[in-house]
Amino acid sequence: MRGLLFGPLTALGLAVAAVSVALDQAVKLWLLYGFELPARAPLRLLPVVDLVVVWNTGISYGLFPQSGPLGQWALLGVKVAAVVLLWVWLARVDRRGTAVALGLIIGGAIGNAIDRVSFGAVFDFVLLYLDTAAGRWNWYVFNVADVAIVAGVTVLLYETLAAPDAAKAP
Numbered sequence: 001m002r003g004l005l006f007g008p009l010t011a012l013g014l015a016v017a018a019v020s021v022a023l024d025q026a027v028k029l030w031l032l033y034g035f036e037l038p039a040r041a042p043l044r045l046l047p048v049v050d051l052v053v054v055w056n057t058g059i060s061y062g063l064f065p066q067s068g069p070l071g072q073w074a075l076l077g078v079k080v081a082a083v084v085l086l087w088v089w090l091a092r093v094d095r096r097g098t099a100v101a102l103g104l105i106i107g108g109a110i111g112n113a114i115d116r117v118s119f120g121a122v123f124d125f126v127l128l129y130l131d132t133a134a135g136r137w138n139w140y141v142f143n144v145a146d147v148a149i150v151a152g153v154t155v156l157l158y159e160t161l162a163a164p165d166a167a168k169a170p
Helices: 010-034 069-090 096-119 144-161
Strands: 043-046 049-056 122-132 135-142
Touching: 010 069, 010 096, 010 122, 010 144, 049 135, 069 096, 096 122, 096 144
Parallel strands: none
Antiparallel strands: 043 049, 049 122, 122 135
16 A cells, blocks of 8 residues: 555655645635625626636536536545545656646645535636626636646646656657
């Protein structure tokens, strides 16, 4: 079991995951209960950023919304499987950047899974948009966990494609 789940950089990746989860949950709980965002939303922060309250019952971008408990538990099961597989990958990495990236993705997945268990949906609150002459263009609504996941994937892509010591095709 040690070789399957623990490697030289596992502690680093899990520490990054723990910080990601803590930050995500702290921001969400403060916005919901401290700041009382549901009573104040939408709240304009910048000309292109609002704080809103969206309960995402699906996965990224609201795909595959699930309203019943069976669907919610199925999505939670997918998250658990993803976290386990990412952890197994983490146990095998030998690059700090990869360990940090996997930790960010694991932490983001766990943060959103906590929401799904606690609320039956994921709490998303940052809306990026652009007002144009043709109307308003909304990007999707996201949260800190989503930012961690995107940052982790970005680092993995960089390490795979652009890092100086990335494997290059002949």
